[in-house]
Amino acid sequence: MSGQGYEEYIRLKIDRTGQAEAFDAIGDRYDEAFPHKEGQLASGRWLAETLPAGSRVLDLGCGTGLPTAGQLVHAGHRVVGVDFSAGMVELARDKVPSGEFIQRDLADLAVDGPGGLGRFDAIAAFFSLLMLPRAEIPYALRSLHGLLRPEGLLALSMVEADVDDFAIPFLGNTIRVSGYLRDELRQVVSDAGFEVTAEDSYAYAPASTDVPPEIQLFLNCRRRA
Template sequence: MSEEGWLVSGQGQGYEGYDRLAIDRSGQAEAFDAIGDRYDEAFPHKEGQLAAGRWLADALPPGSRVLDLGCGTGLPTAAQLADAGHRVVGVDLSAGMLKLARDNVPTGEFHQADIASLGEERWGRFDGIAAFFALLMLPRAEIPHALRMLHGLLRPEGLLALSMVEADVDDYAIPFLGNTIRVSGYLRDELRQVVRDAGFEVAGEDSYAYAPASTDVPPEIQLFLHCRRRA
């Protein structure tokens, strides 16, 4: 199967051999629209994300084209990559978050899109991808397909900086800053295997115990993987 065969865009379509219509995104974007810049207030210290973003920014050739998947407000990752001289394309499902991202990173290019619309025929190839806490918004059944999509969007030997929260949950509803979102996660050994099965080499890994500033969000273990696309 070609890499493009893993993903097609449009209403009523989906991954080859996979029922895209079974996926429910209802309420996810609306929750983040409502949260707005309170997200950065609730998560003021992002040492793990900054370190992983620095690895990606430093490891890529100057002026690389980089996708920030689930870019949110653009802080810190899109800004970090842009400040390093890379050409940043940010994608998010939330229009409210994208408005903040455009204000925070005026040199970036930002688009409202679902992960399942990111076919290479529209977006082209990237030298690197940052996917920080974006895939945890998907049900587990969709995550391997999303990773294969990211594999297809990367040039050969391209880099992926990926983060997830370590948790054995699937499309689980949690309270989040006065709203409800649904999240998925893996324990770290299973996450490594899912990433490798999608065609990536795991070149490095870090984990951080994180306590958000808001008591409305529980403490968590954040996993960061430094990955390289295998041919």
């Protein structure tokens, strides 16, 4: 991301304190409410099997560390998990002790400088970008582009919905979410410098009664130069 683009991203970043506090309170109930994650497991398997052994992978919005960080570590990759919820980071450290987990906002991720994470061979971003307002998502994708090595892989998932920063009840809390219809999501991802190499969708009914059924979109992507 160019300096100008990064500054614009920082300017757009909204206060996500309430979002993080909601996930702190939800804790392990997240995995209980979403017990079957076939799409996420399949997309994580694509990363695990496509990457050379020992690849460095960023798990963005790592949550409890399961299933993705655990899946990738088990496959022999080096995982850095990032989440804005301190509670989720602590759970991930307990559940996936071989991973490295950091509490940080997506807008504060950088390759170099203080706290710089370096570059990655791949990024898993499962349901993390939907926590952003739409105005931020193109900048967030460009940030991920900059964190990847050339030809690096991105496994991305979103819920298919035509909404922007929309408040919903979620496991006894309120969170704000955004989404796209699938054609628009493909375009936003392509505009950020990624080639979509495969995609899939799943109808998903969470175990919790206060979370409505949803269509989950999964994109397998590769960074263009």
